[in-house]
Amino acid sequence: MQSVTANEEGTTLGIREIVERIGATHADLIPVLRAITDKYGYISQPAMEELSGLMNLPTKEIHSVATFYRMLSTQPRGKHVVQFCESAPCHVVGGREVFAILKQALALEPGQTSPDNKWTLLTTSCLGVCDAGPVILIDTDMYGNVTPGQVKEILSRYE
Amino acid sequence: MKAARSMILVSNDPESNVRGSEKIYAAFQEQLQKYGLTEEVSLSMASDLGYSYASPLVLIYPEAVIYGPINPIDVPNIVEEHLYKGRIVEEKRAPAHELSGKVAWLSARKGTLPAQNRVVLKNVGLIDPENIDDYIASDGYQALGIALQKTPDEVIAIIKNSGLQGRGGAGFPTGVKWGYVSKTFGDKKYVVCNADESEPGTFKDRIVLEGDPHAIIEAMLIAAYAVGADEGYIYIRGEYQLAIQRIETAIKQAEEYGLLGKNIFDSQLNFKIHVHTGAGAYICGEETALIESIEGKRGEPRSRPPYPTTNGLWGKPTLINNVETLANIPAIIRNGAEWYRTLGTPSSPGTKVCTILGNVNVTGLIEVPMGITLREVVSIYAKGMKSGSFKLAQTGGSSGSIIPATLQDTPMDFDSYKRMGVSLGSGALLICNDEVCIVDLAKVLLNFFKVESCGKCTPCRIGTKRAYDILTGISQGQGTLEDLDELLALNKELLELSNCGLGQTAGTPLRDMLNYFRAEVEAHVRLGVCPTGVCPMHA
Numbered sequence: 059m060q061s062v063t064a065n066e067e068g069t070t071l072g073i074r075e076i077v078e079r080i081g082a083t084h085a086d087l088i089p090v091l092r093a094i095t096d097k098y099g100y101i102s103q104p105a106m107e108e109l110s111g112l113m114n115l116p117t118k119e120i121h122s123v124a125t126f127y128r129m130l131s132t133q134p135r136g137k138h139v140v141q142f143c144e145s146a147p148c149h150v151v152g153g154r155e156v157f158a159i160l161k162q163a164l165a166l167e168p169g170q171t172s173p174d175n176k177w178t179l180l181t182t183s184c185l186g187v188c189d190a191g192p193v194i195l196i197d198t199d200m201y202g203n204v205t206p207g208q209v210k211e212i213l214s215r216y217e
Numbered sequence: 218m219k220a221a222r223s224m225i226l227v228s229n230d231p232e233s234n235v236r237g238s239e240k241i242y243a244a245f246q247e248q249l250q251k252y253g254l255t256e257e258v259s260l261s262m263a264s265d266l267g268y269s270y271a272s273p274l275v276l277i278y279p280e281a282v283i284y285g286p287i288n289p290i291d292v293p294n295i296v297e298e299h300l301y302k303g304r305i306v307e308e309k310r311a312p313a314h315e316l317s318g319k320v321a322w323l324s325a326r327k328g329t330l331p332a333q334n335r336v337v338l339k340n341v342g343l344i345d346p347e348n349i350d351d352y353i354a355s356d357g358y359q360a361l362g363i364a365l366q367k368t369p370d371e372v373i374a375i376i377k378n379s380g381l382q383g384r385g386g387a388g389f390p391t392g393v394k395w396g397y398v399s400k401t402f403g404d405k406k407y408v409v410c411n412a413d414e415s416e417p418g419t420f421k422d423r424i425v426l427e428g429d430p431h432a433i434i435e436a437m438l439i440a441a442y443a444v445g446a447d448e449g450y451i452y453i454r455g456e457y458q459l460a461i462q463r464i465e466t467a468i469k470q471a472e473e474y475g476l477l478g479k480n481i482f483d484s485q486l487n488f489k490i491h492v493h494t495g496a497g498a499y500i501c502g503e504e505t506a507l508i509e510s511i512e513g514k515r516g517e518p519r520s521r522p523p524y525p526t527t528n529g530l531w532g533k534p535t536l537i538n539n540v541e542t543l544a545n546i547p548a549i550i551r552n553g554a555e556w557y558r559t560l561g562t563p564s565s566p567g568t569k570v571c572t573i574l575g576n577v578n579v580t581g582l583i584e585v586p587m588g589i590t591l592r593e594v595v596s597i598y599a600k601g602m603k604s605g606s607f608k609l610a611q612t613g614g615s616s617g618s619i620i621p622a623t624l625q626d627t628p629m630d631f632d633s634y635k636r637m638g639v640s641l642g643s644g645a646l647l648i649c650n651d652e653v654c655i656v657d658l659a660k661v662l663l664n665f666f667k668v669e670s671c672g673k674c675t676p677c678r679i680g681t682k683r684a685y686d687i688l689t690g691i692s693q694g695q696g697t698l699e700d701l702d703e704l705l706a707l708n709k710e711l712l713e714l715s716n717c718g719l720g721q722t723a724g725t726p727l728r729d730m731l732n733y734f735r736a737e738v739e740a741h742v743r744l745g746v747c748p749t750g751v752c753p754m755h756a
Contacts, residue, residue: 087513088496092455119366125672126515128497129455145417146611147574147647149661154751183499183665184417184614186457188572188645198458 065173068071077112086125087113091130100131128182136171136178140164140217141195145184148191152205156192159206163213176216221487223300224278224343228285229262233273233669237289238262240275244292245701252301258425258461261345271311278342285311334560336568337421337544340585341428346463347468351432358476360547364439366483372443373399376546380566385411385502386616386643387718388565394536397526398444401534405447408437409530412453412460413507416501416614417665418645421570422540424582426453426460429544430467434490436543438481439550441488444536449488452507456591459492468492499669503717504537506671517673518717541570543646546656561587565630569641572613573599575648586632591625595648605650609733611658613645615666615722619658619729640725654751655734656741658690658727666723677720680711694754696742701731 076093080086090109094101101124103162112118124130142157166172166179190202194212201212220396225245229238242262249255263276275295282305284295291309298304305455344351354359364372368548377392398406410433414422426433436716453461468490471477479487493511495501501510505519508530529535545567549557558566565587574580577599585594591610595601610620617635618639620627627637649658684707687700708724730738740746747754 085511087496088510092494092496123513123515126498127495130496145659145665146658146661147418147645150575150647150649150653150658181668182420182497183669185402186414186420186423186454187583188418188420188574191574197629 069098069102069105073105073108074112077109082113084113084115087115087120088127088130091120091124091127095130100134102132106132116130134171134175136175137160138176138177139180139181140213141180141185142168143183143185143193143195144181145188147184147188148193151191153192155206156194156204156209159209160194163209221343222257223259225258225260225300226263226276228276228277228753229274230264236273236286238273240289241275241287241292244289245275245296248293248296249300254294254300258300272310280305281313284309296345296381297543302313334486334568334586335559335584336548337425337541337570338428338582339548340432341424344497346428346430347466349467349474352429356549356551357431358435360550361435361438361442361476362482364442364550365486366481369399369443369445371373372439372550375550375554376443379549379557380551380554380564381542381557382565382567383539384541384545384569384632384644386416386614386640391538391542394526395443396537397524398446398534398536401527403534405448405533406444407530407533408440408444408446408449409502409504409507409511409535409539409544410437410449410451411502411507411537412451412457412540412702413495413502414457414540414643415454415502416643416645418572418574418611418613418647419643420572421582421644423457423460424563425540425544425570426457429461430460430464431471432547433464434471436469436538436546437490438476438486438488439546440536440538440543442484442486444534446536447489449490450493450511450530451490452495452501452511454501455497457482461492465492475622478481487510498671499665500671500717500719503719506717507537508535509571515671517671519717520716523557525583531668541606545747562628562630562632562708564632566640569629569644571629571644571646573646573648575606575610575646576603576650576652577601577648578603588628588632590628591620591646594629594646595625602648602650605652607648608651608653609649609729611645611649611662612640612724613647614643616640617642617645618725619655619733621733623733637731638720652749652751653693654747655688655730655737656688656692656747657749657751659730660685660692662726663723664726665689665721670719670723674714674716674720676710676714677723679722680707680715681723683707684711684724691741692752692754694741694745694752698739698742701735701738701742705731707712 063211094125105169106117106120109120124132155203168179169180173180185193187202192204194201227238227242245260249258271285273287275287276283295306298306341354344355373395381391382388383391412422422587498516500506501516503518504518504525510516525535525537527534568584569587570584572582579600583598595607607622612618620639627633663685667685670677670681672678690696704727708727711720711724737748740748
């Protein structure tokens with residue numbers, strides 16, 4: 059992930075390819091930004107400048123959209139992104155206790171990335187699987203009915 | 218497709234195959250024959266049910282019970298107990314801890330829900346959502362044929378007469394909305410399906426999209442014919458990967474069958490549907506924010522009027538309906554407005570899909586006639602409280618209320634709830650026991666609004682933050698009685714000054730908290746005590 063973004067020429071080509079595939083109208087901006095987040099982990103400043111030229115939009119417009127949506131990131135994230143649902147349905151069925159253990163196990167507060175770049179911890183609003191709360195989303199794997207005792211074991215599955 | 222009572226799916230991904238899924242399939246065939254069940258129980262292989270840790274596994278609908286890992290020798294017992302006698306074999310159930318998001322129905326529940334009145338969920342779990350023929354065999358696209366034989370005005374009249382109200386939370390009469398768009402002059406009109414379901418506790422739309430995607434396509438076609446639109450968008454929240462995939466498959470199939478495209482059913486109707494996925498923003502469920510988001514901008518609500526019915530997507534007249542609202546349409550067209558009015562209450566006809574959550578024995582999804590009471594939901598469908606006693610229900614997200622146990626006999630319909638000063642919201646019923654602290658709950662709810670406020674208008678951006686800070690203070694034993702007055706004032710300001718529904722309803726938990734549970738809040742403030750022991754009081 060890191061090496062790809064460092065290689066700016068590669069990024070430029072990658073972004074061109076994404077825009078060609080999805081489209082260059084204003085309505086394509088959010089799908090394009092999601093594809094960039096998926097591919098590079100985040101949307102870098104050079105990426106936004108490149109997009110500005112390709113999509114004929116001011117960089118500030120791209121920045122303002124990129125910072126609005128939760129699934130887009132303008133900051134580098136760790137190898138694994140752990141998202142904890144902090145909405146009420148998960149909270150009242152034990153989410154409070156699970157979150158305390160999760161923060162302790164990762165030694166992170168929400169929004170932080172671990173020094174070894176392995177983990178980023180985020181809180182999220184409802185993920186829509188509320189009959190199985192508390193819910194933790196790690197990358198694209200969803201864990202439901204999590205108990206405080208399971209947190210360590212779940213985290214140990216990720217390298 | 219024959220009408221089957223139950224449906225068995227056997228996982229046949231490579232891993233399950235190695236572990237003998239074909240032998241399991243054969244064992245089921247043999248046992249079903251032995252019990253004479255081949256006519257009423259359908260049996261099929263499924264490519265990947267997404268529970269690889271417990272494979273091979275067997276999924277039985279309509280109960281949505283997941284068994285796994287299964288050996289061929291377990292099959293006779295499962296057929297005898299589950300399919301013949303109707304008893305779930307508890308010890309063979311797959312551990313319910315993990316979800317892959319690939320199975321439409323999650324089985325976090327311990328039992329099954331009693332027979333309900335299914336209109337919206339008619340096909341969910343009973344047909345293969347990735348096969349258009351299954352949908353057609355279950356009366357699918359019949360309503361479209363019926364609608365095309367009527368004039369657009371006649372179709373709108375049926376929807377008006379049915380009394381269907383928008384199921385997204387606000388309860389606006391659907392037929393009236395269709396009428397507005399139909400009457401607006403324009404060379405180009407859009408139909409948008411709002412599937413940005415993000416109200417905490419609500420996942421009914423996901424289940425409909427995952428389980429019966431063609432119903433939404435059919436409803437959008439009928440709506441397009443009625444209002445004169447030729448292009449549609451389905452805005453699905455980005456987190457719903459399976460729903461996105463299913464609806465895309467369904468659109469492709471409908472195009473192949475000529476149900477989307479030009480001159481549909483040899484009529485003048487042309488219609489195409491695009492899928493637009495969200496990128497994680499609760500506010501995009503607000504219809505003008507949703508439009509902004511489709512246009513590629515920040516999801517900030519527009520000032521209204523003008524309403525989307527006249528100035529919507531790219532400034533064109535636009536009809537926006539919620540998934541559940543649309544899912545009612547084919548049934549209404551097929552069976553008529555009179556039939557629909559026999560369901561529910563006179564002021565709120567039809568059914569409501571509710572999600573049951575919280576400290577109860579059975580969580581999940583039910584579709585019940587409008588007008589059922591909370592007491593019935595808790596005692597019948599939720600099979601009682603898991604622990605403690607019923608203290609309150611929260612009806613989910615921004616459009617709901619906190620409903621104390623004393624109101625549990627109020628019929629759940631738009632009118633009765635409005636009279637009691639509470640709101641039905643999107644149908645999420647978060648049932649809380651007496652271990653839940655009202656201050657803590659309100660804090661969590663306000664945190665949600667604070668995080669999800671788009672920041673466009675000041676009352677909402679500052680007000681939700683201020684209310685959250687005050688609640689945090691109260692939960693730490695630093696609250697004052699003046700704080701309670703300020704919370705009520707904030708509620709008033711949020712309600713009267715905010716630009717959209719998010720801000721306008723963000724103060725509802727504050728109002729309900731002080732209305733129904735003032736003594737508990739005052740215990741925090743006056744005595745420095747959290748009666749439930751939840752809040753970290755430092756005073």
